[in-house]
Amino acid sequence: IFLARPLVGGWMGWALAAAPDAILLLVDRSASMEARVAGADESRREYALKMLADAAREFEHASHLVLLDSATRQAREIANAASLPGLPDTQATDTAADLPAMLQTALDWLIENQAGTAEIWIASDLQASNWQPDDPRWETIITAFDSMPQKVRVRLLATTQESPGNASI
DSSP, X not given: OTTEEESSSOHHXXXXXXXXXXXXXEEOOOGGGGSBOTTSSSBHHHHHHHXXXXXXXXXXXXXXXXXXXXTTOOEEEESOGGGGGGSGGGSOOSOOOOHHHHHHHHHHHHHHTTOXXXXXXXXXXXXXXXXXXXXXXXXXXXXXXXXXXXXXXXXXXXXXXXXXXXXXO
């Protein structure tokens, strides 16, 4: 997480930065992302997808948009940002996310596709069981990203809004 920069806010930095060659959209589809956002009729996953689609819209003609979801961990290029919320690979699941494995897949994609400058946008609720902060893979992943010849930025969309109480319990 310490490598990440917030996805929302800081519009001046976005306005002055050139479009990256590739934007990898890592979407946490874990069961915890289905919690409702307080005051809204949408889940954290739905909220994150709308935010990612809105942010990626301005880059879709200059950058390759690549979706990588937590359930399949398969990277696939998407044609336009507006289609993101409706894709089968962005729908609800009852699985857990493995963020270190997702970042490893993103790293592998960048290397295999010889991407130039890249950004990795992560949408997650920051649940510790999905991020696995004590996992030894983190050190390897960080070292691998640091040793890449191109610049790779990580941006984080943390969907940690308050959720209404679960009345069914």
